Amino acid sequence: MIKTIKLLTICVVAASCSSGNHADYEKNTATAKKYFELHQAEKPEAMFELLHTEIEWHMPVYGSEMADLETFKAAIVNYQTAFDNMKFTADYWLPGVDPETGKLDGSTRTYGTWTADHVESGKSVKLTTYHSFAFVDGKISGGGDWFDLGGMMNFLAEETSETTEVDE
Secondary structure (H helix, E strand, O other), rough: OOOHHHHHHHHHHHHHHHHOOOOOOHHHHHHHHHHHHHHHHOOOOHHOOOOOEEEEEEEOOOHHHHHOHHHHHHHHHHHHHHHEEEEEEEEEEEEOOOOOOEEEEEEEEEEEEEEEEEEOOOOOOEEEEEEEEEOOOOOEEEEEEEEHHHHHHHHHHOOHHHHHHHHH
């Protein structure tokens, strides 16, 4: 009977202390959120400190290969140059799983919306996105961005009726 009570007590304590997520999920999600905060503040060097040197990133460009660290850094700087007032609003954050085992692995992912003002055209964008983040030693080591980059670029390239009337 005493063994049963001890066993039940251990099970209850273990269950109450566990969120059901991987032990690194909360810490890694905080890192991903910090990454977005720094992106919004246009602080690329601080962002780069969160990236693993051997990162592989899925870019939102049709037909592109996985980006390495230098390619990814260039893309970050390009966005920060092309847009002002960048803001990410997450709908929610979810734990990620190992693609081979389906088990929680400490990675994180989010669905949300980016808003920003395009410097060259003056147009504002609102872009629904999905982002995933994998980690090695607490640094972002992989993941990617999924959104309609082509649609956004087409929108930014379109002339507005006001512009067309002024040019005539």
